[in-house]
Amino acid sequence: MKLSNSFFYTIRDDIKDEDSKSGNLLVRSGMVKKEASGVYMFMPMGLRVKRKIENIIRDEMDKAGANEVLMPALIPSDIFHKSHRYDSFGPDMFKLKDRNDREFCLGPTHEELFVMAAKEKIKSYRDMPFNIYQIQDKFRDEARPRFGLIRTREFTMKDAYSFDTDSNTGEVSYQKMVTAYKNAFYRMEIDYRIVKADTGVMGGDLSEEFQAVTDIGEDILVMCDSCSFGSNIEVAPVQAEEFEKEDKKEMELVETPGAKTIEDIVGLLKADISKTVKTLVYSVDGEIIFALVKGDRELNETKLRKLLKGNDVVLATEEDLKKVTDASFGSLGPVGVDVKIVIDNEVANMSNFVCGANKTGYHYINVNLSDFQVYRQGDIVNVREGDTCPHCGGRIYFKKGIEIGNTFKLGTKYSEALDLNYLDEENNLKPVYMGCYGIGVARCMAAIAEQKADEHGLVWSKEIAPFSVGITVINMNDEKQSSVALKLYENLNKEGIDVLLDDRDERAGVKFKDMDLIGIPYRITVGKKSSDGILEFKSRDGKIDTEVSSDKIIDEIKKYI
């Protein structure tokens, strides 16, 4: 591509309302443009990057034996009613009606349609396994789109679905996809971790996330310093701390005026923080419960939801609280109150602890489990850095991540809901075992930008750069220079190398800045010495900066791409 007479522009100033590094640079470099919150246009450069990512994924999927298909984005809503997901998606789904008032939605995901497609083929156990995938746009009316391309409302996703007779062969299909993902992300040069994750609205048996490590990640990744353990904090198990068992002391009411937080209590009563218990009030599907965690722990709502098998788990409001006690939030506890009490495993190890007395301004000291009735006990808190690894006893540390891929063992959830069955060898009708596998295409693009960009702009790895090589002509009005550059451009094209020729009548500085901003990995500069057959060869990452004679330049470039 020649830049003169091309649809190409860059923006010099930082973009207002694009605070993330990747979002800002992708817009500044003219790769994308925002049209509405979480809705982006892809311009020529940006589209090329996106396509290259898609093609890497497509290549790896094909190698893994998956077949590409394409589903509609416009989907009749009734199929989501059948799978009972219409309500679980709720307001995240874009809904519309046709002229006959039939309800449609813009697909937020495609499990249902893939099941319908699979029904065409699957009759018997002989018809499996197979895997089908598509690269297509999904629509989700996110509560808060953010960070440029990282969380958008329309986004391109590769989604694959495996169909197997049972969990044994399903496991094989699953591992094939995991391998394909590793290959794809390796080629994209993304720094990522695989972590265990919550299955969420997808349901199923197991979920693993591929998380790109960046500072602006939306997820907290829990890693171990001495083994391969990795988990999203949502589901990372906590190794409950053990405490010395003390003899039970007599519970005692003490005045704690004005104390609202655990820190206040610790200061006021000179209590050790490990002797304090925090009471959190949750509304679980409308019912008020008290959740008890050690004073310095944070409650994990995902774990609480699972323990109680609830759907809607939210912090209670002051109004909710009034239904069960007159006490205010800072003075709550498990003693003498008529609500279900859920305790964290760690609380079960504690004795003679401090907690609220359900009387504003008062706490009890020396409370023990025998002083109240426990409804449920479980792991309901977040891991902290420095905690003990539940697998090997090593130390836990955190990273922030952007979810770029996700693999699920769905099991039979969808096949049962949508009647996807097969006949086995003994002529029994059985539900199909499914897996599903997603990669966020533009999210990969943003994650790479986030990880690799420097103070000069974007830096793309060679396989996903919009062009592999850029030619910068210092002076287009110099006939020698322009003819050398044009010849080189043609020869590189003949070699099948993606090459961008900056033949604009701009000053050299502007051209250098633009080539850096858009992140072309290799640059050839055609300048004064080109009349002596000398060209400059430089890599965007700064590792190469050398002069090469013009008859050797193509061989030199081929070494790298």
Add this chain to the structure above:
RNA sequence: CGGGAAGUAGCUUAGCUUGGUAAAGCGCUACGUUCGGGACGUAGAGACCGCAAGUUCAAAUCUUGUCUUCCCGACCA
């Protein structure tokens, strides 16, 4: 959905407290000088100040409403 901030030229912003229909830089056009890391000078073009009501002789500025966008949180494959 809760908390915070912001909408003024294509872009980034000033002006708003203390009302008098608008300013700068970048970009753009023309000419000249420049020409290897976002050049300089001169002259221009370009804005019903998000939208709607209200107060007022007069509103970018004050009041109310509304829409949009971003940030933190909630939520989220």
